[in-house]
Amino acid sequence: MKILAINPGSTSTKVAYYVDGTIIKEQSIVHPLETIEKFGAVTEQVDFRWEILLRFLKEEKISAVELDAVVGRGGILPPVKAGAYEVTEKLMNYLLYETTVEHPSNLGALLANEVKKQGNERTIALVYDPVSVDEFEDVARISGLKGIERKSLGHALNMRAVAMKAAQDAQLDYQQATLIVAHLGGGNSISIHHQGRMIDSFSDDEGPFATERTGGLPVKEVIALCYEKSKEEMLRLYKREGGLKSYTGTNDAREIETRIKQGDEEAKLVYDAYIYQIARAIGGLATITDGKVDRIILTGGVAYSDYVVAALTQKTAFIAPVIAEPGEHEMIALSKGAERVVLGQEELHRFKG
């Protein structure tokens, strides 16, 4: 079985080619920031990224005609069930014209469709575990202001994949277990998975601050700032200029750890606050299941840090054993999802809009 997985990020497009479940080629094609910034809307980047992807396929002698499936990271659709969604005109039109949040993952379906056009009549184009996977309990949707609903938006693909892996490794059934997953990357998502569903999460705009994202902020101060800055400036602050970067000038956690070792006390205070907020979010989610949690799983790039893993273990191990699954497992999650669909083990949902 031949599967191509495509994961468009803010500065790169990751692509991986699998044959019978084995990875044959994987590449992160980096796009210079100055090139990306020339585009207006994210979806204007389709032709640019497709040409680069096509070059990769040619160079690596990967024939689209032989593909059983091409799977993209699912973008910001309306709230959807977890799993696989066929790339249809309706789904693409939503990502092109209706989605409310600009995000590079919105390109996943569009690029998968370009590959499918070169495939055979059996090649399936799909997205898997989109950013907008929504399995919230109703009580989790209430925000505190009528008209504003809490939304399930986050790193669902990676969080669900590592939750299932950790459950399997611990000989727990994902459908029965309770797991808290903290994805620690440029943005953070912290979620709780209970009996097979991600029933609540802190998104990157309301939970702990991340390496470059603000997380939740005191709302009165934000209101005041909105009168000083444009919407674009505010969005950039929250997404690219917040968190550790706003305090230290760098979004590289390794650089901050080096500074701490050199005696930089301000860097230490901010990094301790970063850990403190993540621990507080994990503790908060544990209350949802009355403190009954089987495992806490730390993932994303910062989970490579012994410093962060040790500090979070110290603060949260009273809740449940803490496991690190560093990095992101998105490419394998995409390919395995597509594989299950091709084998008929998992339903291919049709996006209803």
Ligand SMILES: Nc1ncnc2c1ncn2[C@@H]1O[C@H](COP(=O)(O)OP(=O)(O)O)[C@@H](O)[C@H]1O
């Ligand atoms: N060994 C490490 N120790 C500490 N931080 C690390 C380590 N490796 C990567 N990181 C940090 O991970 C962050 C990037 O996380 P990642 O999940 O790759 O982000 P993105 O959201 O961009 O995919 C960076 O701040 C980087 O410094």
Ligand SMILES: CCCC(=O)OP(=O)(O)O
């Ligand atoms: C919008 C939630 C998903 C997300 O933030 O992804 P990135 O960290 O890859 O931008």
